[in-house]
Amino acid sequence: MDGIDQAIYEIAEMEEPVTVRGLFYRVMSRGLVPKSEQGYSVIQRRALKMRRAGELPYGWITDGSRLRLKPRTFSNAQAALENTAQMYRRDLWINQGRHVEVWTEKDAIRGVVSPVTARYDVPLMISRGFSSETFLYETAEDINDEGNPAVIYQLGDHDPSGVAAWDDIRRKLREFVDDDIDLTFERIAVTPEQITELDLPTRPTKQSDTRAKKFIGDSVEVDAIPSSTLRDLVRDSIEKWIDRGLLSITKVAERSERTILARIAEGWEDLSDSEEYGG
Incomplete structure (x- = not known):
């Protein structure tokens, strides 16, 4: 357990903030826990114990799935x-002549990349899988109101559901956005090339998903990419248009x-x- 705790601390310090699932993938890659839900539970328990003991700063772990809503007074x-x-x-984009957005299908990734999107005044859209028609329509209306060419980046899991959700977002945004506005879509994570280049840990593709028949290979969660790498990907993508x-x-x-x-x-x-x- 000492080795696991040390790995948790080193990874969280290097990548902060990082999700618990991100911690799991990095610790698992070091061969300290099995690639299973049992291994994930070990990391979850040890990280919580370390935080409560004051051995791991709370701010190093991010959880975007819970919200606290209160009016500013x-x-x-x-x-x-x-x-x-x-x-x-x-x-910051008032005179740049371009509309840029970053989408992610997972709440947990919000805390990882929001420091970058906030710095560059770029909307961070949390779709939670397949996005609602209302959310997509309202997003398209913002793009239409600006009237500038739009670039839509996305961070999502490489699995049948994640890829299908991204295809759905692209199709519906194209339908809702005015025809005279140029739309550019790019999935910046997870891509098949990144799986090989970054040697990302995979998991078997769920055959219960009806979309699995058209999906090739194993699945990879976006959390498997180191937090610092995700932030670099988002930063580099945004800066291309500034x-x-x-x-x-x-x-x-x-x-x-x-x-x-x-x-x-x-x-x-x-x-x-x-x-x-x-x-």
């Missing part, structure tokens, strides 16, 4: 203004506008003091 108006000044971001010169102009404007908002927040404090004392 503030103690007063000045606090709201100060927060706005600190968090203000100008639309004009650095235009981005610099946007960043200069953003800093200037943030300064203005900060001054407004400071002025609000003076105004509040004046009103409090009848000024």
